Amino acid sequence: MSGRAAFRRWPAAVLFGLLGVLAMPGLAQAVEIRTANHMWLDDTTVLVRLDIDMRLPAVLEDALANGVTLEFETQARLERSGRMGRDTLKTEARRVKLQYFALNRHYLVTAVTDERMDLQPTLGDALDQVARRLGRLRLDGVPESARDNPGELGLAAHLTLVYSALPLPLQLDAGLRGDLTTRQEWWRWPLD
Amino acid sequence: MAAGLRGFPWGLLGIGLLFALLLTSLVVMGDAAQNQARFEQLFLWLLVFHVAVLLVLSGLIVYQLVRMAIQYRRGVPGSRLTLRLVAVFMLVAVLPVSVVYYFSFKFLNEGVDSWFDVRVESALEDALELSRSSLDLRVRQLANETQELMSDLEGLSEGLVPLALNDYRRQVGAQELTLVGSNNRIIASSTDSPIRRLPSPPGSDILMRVRPEQPYSRLEPQSDGSLIIRVVATTSSRRPGSENRILQGIYPVDPRMSALSLRVQDAFADYREFAYLRGPMIQGFVFTLSLALAISLMAALWAGLLVARRMVRPISDLVQGTRMVAQGDYSTRLAVQRADELGFLVQSFNTMTRTLNEARDEAERNRRLLDAERAYLESVLQHLRSGVLALDGSLRLRTANAAASEILECDLQGARTRVMSELGEECPLVAQFFEAISDALVRQEAEWSRQVVVFTRSGRKVLMTRAVWLPTSGSSRGLHAIVFDDMTEFLKAQRDAAWGEVARRLAHEIKNPLTPIQLSAERLSRRLGKVLEGADREVLDRATGTIVQQVEAMKTLVNAFRDYAQAPQLERASVDMNQLIRDVCELYLDQDGHSRVDVALDASLPRIHGDAGRLRQLLHNLIKNALEAGKGHEDMEVHVATVFLDDPAGPHIEMRVTDTGPGIKPEFLGRIFEPYTTDKPRGTGLGLAVAQKIVEEHGGMIECHNAESGQGGAVFRIRIPVEHGPVVHEEPE
Incomplete structure (x- = not known):
């Protein structure tokens, strides 16, 4: 993430903090994690698999069709429960952009992390592609003891629409209306 | 230093800074509103700043309002005026802000709508469609060429395929040609830059869309911002047992064409996005405008509060100062902190209080001086043996000294402002005195003097009275200054x-x-x-x-x-006057043995305390005088009568000696009691003088007049007070 982007992001957080007073945000119900699980790839690597429901609400579909680029992000955390709350041991994020490519009337799915691009002829295909891109997160450096002591560590994941990537008027409109605001609760399950 | 800091107008500095920041933010916001990218970049910061300012202003205003309410409740001077001024400021601020808000809102709605032109959108759509058409044409062309290549390659063995691919790639200008066999196995590949790119088989989604003689082709953007055309073709006829082959060709798009097409697409996307965001953008503008106007309103209100307090402060000081002056504190001075009319007012107030203070000091000095002089005058008056009275024009008592009270036997000093006629009802001597001089007082004679005789319990008093009328200049009012001396003893x-x-x-x-x-x-x-x-x-x-x-x-x-x-010392004793009169009258018998004096005595006459010998001489003198005056009158009669009187002048006996003679010549009436006053050829002229002397020695009075009946005859009326010793009624010895 560039410095400029970070510069632009935290005022947005402040703004949404303020706007939170105006409207109680509600999760866009159609963009959510349905289930989550994990798979050990080796002794210290865990692959987090997320089953994501990527049915966009009408306002986002409308925005997408009108040239607005949507960005989604998933985060996976390796956590340890302690007396003072949860300690995050590892974090992995994946961000994907979805936009309409008007020149060939396809939807372009771009992984922000590795800049991989996929063109999909329909929105459904594009959303499936987005779900696939977002639904695989690899956590490296997991302590080996975690495998021997199931339940000692936990995994958490959540999906969010990156609001700071939305055009500003839409951010404000979304903040005021609450339609686009997510309250992405973390999906948690034990690491065993 | 600390005082300097305290005196610094921090409030004004705060207002100035706040307005400067607001102005800057509005300028930046106005600039940002013209530039979408800049707007997005700054909007959040400006929004956060304005919200923060709004909160700060709200806090300040609430603080000021609470403070003002407390002051209003406590009745602090100037709080009501401050409240009114703030109300006026609010009104003045709200009206223009409302007008500005209304027109700005209207302008925003209509102005933003005017940015979107149907012709522009149509042109952009046409341009995009043109780009699409151009690219589609190229895509179809390459698809056909790739399909033909696939047909050519169909009969070649795997050993010849790489060479053929290389040749074909050069012929058609492809970046990459890859022949894929079953299971997505790469049979052969040719690329223009083997270092740059490894051959990659087509994805499953593409393979699903490929049909024989129906190549799948599409335009694909690259991460470097360029465009490529991907074509996947397969053989049209398959021989039994032969492997199913797929040829994938990746063709570059002309960079200029690519750049133009992408630019058109971006412009179109931006326009669509912009048009799509028109509603939210207007809402954002309205929100921003509302925020800015709310801040302006709050700032105006806060400034109004500060300005009102600052404006009212000299007035509050003046009110406080006026209260202090009203309470008599003329030393109040207000700090002159302004050079305007209010400052002049404060300066004038200070001048006024200074002048008042000086005038009060002067008045105090004069009062003390006057008090001293009055005390001196009072002292002089109190020590004067002469009675002094001061009456105003309506004959109300203004001043009286102790001697006046003593002479007139009345507490005159405690009866100031009372009318003399009322006072006379309580003090008989005052009544007699006032009756004797009232004519001169009523006439307001400029200066007069007369001898006033009053009768008291202790006898007759001769008061030598002098008076002056002192008119007040420029007024009809004035003052009677009356000085009188008890001349009785002196005379x-x-x-x-x-x-x-x-x-x-x-x-x-x-x-x-x-x-x-x-x-x-x-x-x-x-x-x-x-x-x-x-x-x-x-x-x-x-x-x-x-x-x-x-x-x-x-x-x-x-x-x-x-x-x-050489009057002998009185030998006083209890004397029965009736008996004494009877004894004396016994001496005046005629030839027939009848008394020549007729008596009518009051049986209730009390004894008096007097010298019986001297009183006997008094009676002899009067009776003898009457008889001698009546010589030659055959029907001459002398009457002696007594009566007891207890009037306001005190208890006294009155004795009347009357005769039926010719009466007293008028020329003698005024000096009948003076020595040598007689019309008898052989009289000494001392009988009545001695009689008067005896009466006066007994504290009484004697007066003489002719009978009012018109038949002649003199009347002597003697009043002797019953003062020495108790008034007792005793039987004659």
């Missing part, structure tokens, strides 16, 4: 001294030679009586007898003078 002493001198001279000049004359006359009679005979002897006896008789008469006269001048 008595003067008279006594005069008659003492007369007696001394008579004794010296007349009485001394009388005895030798009498002795000589008796010697002549004795010696010549033996020698002379007959008529000579008769003449001698008659002459010497006359001499001796006249000498006796002169001795009697001289003794009378002596008695008058």
Whole structure:
């Protein structure tokens, strides 16, 4: 993430903090994690698999069709429960952009992390592609003891629409209306 | 230093800074509104800043309002005016802000809508469609060429395929040609830059869309911002047992074409996005405008509060100062902090209080001086033996000294502002005195003097009275200054001294030679009586007898003078006047043995404390005077009457001696009691003078007038107070 982007992001957080007073945000119900699980790839690597429901609400579909680029992000955390709350041991994020490519009337799915691009002829295909891109997160450096002591560590994941990537008027409109605001609760399950 | 910091106008500095920041933010916001990218970049910061300012202003205003409400409740001077000014400021601020808000809102709605033109959108769509058409044409062309290549490659063995692919790739200008077999196995591949790119088989989604003789082709963007055309083709006929082959060709798009197409697409996307965000953008503008106007309104309100407080502060100080002055604190000085009209007002207030203070000091000095002079005058008046009265034009008592109270036997000093006539009802002497001088007072004579005789419990008082009318300049009002002296004792002493001198001279000049004359006359009679005979002897006896008789008469006269001048000390005792009158009248019997004096005595007459001998002489003198005045009148009658009176002047007895004689000649009435006042040829002229002296010695008074019946006759009225000793009614001894 560039410095400029970070510069632009935290005022947005402040703004949404303020706007939170105006409207109680509600999760866009159609963009959510349905289930989550994990798979050990080796002794210290865990692959987090997320089953994501990527049915966009009408306002986002409308925005997408009108040239607005949507960005989604998933985060996976390796956590340890302690007396003072949860300690995050590892974090992995994946961000994907979805936009309409008007020149060939396809939807372009771009992984922000590795800049991989996929063109999909329909929105459904594009959303499936987005779900696939977002639904695989690899956590490296997991302590080996975690495998021997199931339940000692936990995994958490959540999906969010990156609001700071939305055009500003839409951010404000979304903040005021609450339609686009997510309250992405973390999906948690034990690491065993 | 600290005082300097305290005196610094921090409030104004705060207002200035706030307005500068607001102005800057509005300028930046206005600039950002013209530039979408800049707007997005700054909007959040400006929004956060404005919200923060709004919160700060709200806090300040609430603080000021609470403070103002407390001051209003406590009745702090100026709080009401501050409240009114703030209300006016609010009104003045709200009205223009509302107008600006209304027109800005209208302008925003209409102005933003005007940015979107149907023709522009149509042109952009046409341009995009043109790009699409151009690219589609190229895509179809390449798809056909790739399909033909696939057909050419179909019969070639795997060993020849790489060479053929290389040749074909060069012929068609592809970046990459890859032949894929079953299971997505790469049979052969040719690329223009083996270092740059490894061959990649087509994805499953593409393979699903490939049909024989129906190549799948599409335009694909690259991460470097360029475009490529991907074509996937397969053989149209498959021989049994032969492997299914797929040829994928990746063709570059002309960079210029690519750039133009992407630019058109971006412009179109931006326009669509912009148009799509029109509603939210207007809402954002309205929100921003509302925020800015709310801040402006709050700032105006806050500034109004500060300005109102600042404006009202001198007025509050003035009100406070006025209260202090009203409470008598003329030392109040207000700090002059402004150079405007209010400052001038404060300066004038200070000048006024200074002048008032000086005037009060001067008045205080004058008052003290006046008090000192008044005290001095009071002291002088109190120590004066003369009575002093000051009456105003309506004859109200203004000033009286102790001597006046003593002489008039009334507490005049405690009766200031009372009308003299009312005061007379309580004080008989005041009533007599005021009655005697009221005519002169009413006439407001400029200056006058007269002798006033009043009768008191202790007797008669002669008051020598002088008065001056002191009119107030420029007014009809004025003051009577009355000075009176009790001359009773003085006149008595003067008279006594005069008659003492007369007696001394008579004794010296007349009485001394009388005895030798009498002795000589008796010697002549004795010696010549033996020698002379007959008529000579008769003449001698008659002459010497006359001499001796006249000498006796002169001795009697001289003794009378002596008695008058050298009054003996009274030998007072309880005297029954009725009995005394009866005893004296017994001496005046006519030839028939009847008393020549008729008496009418009051049986309730109390005893008085007096000298019985002197009172007897008084009666003798009066009765004798009456009888002598009536000689030649056959029906001459003398009446003596007594009566007891207890009037406001005190208890006293009144004795009237009247006769039916010719009365007193008018020319004698004024000086009837003076010595040598007589119309009788043989009278000494001392009888009535002695009578008056006896009455005065008893503290009484005697007056004389002719009878009012018109039938002649004199009336002597004697009043003697019953003062010495208790008033008792005793039976005559």
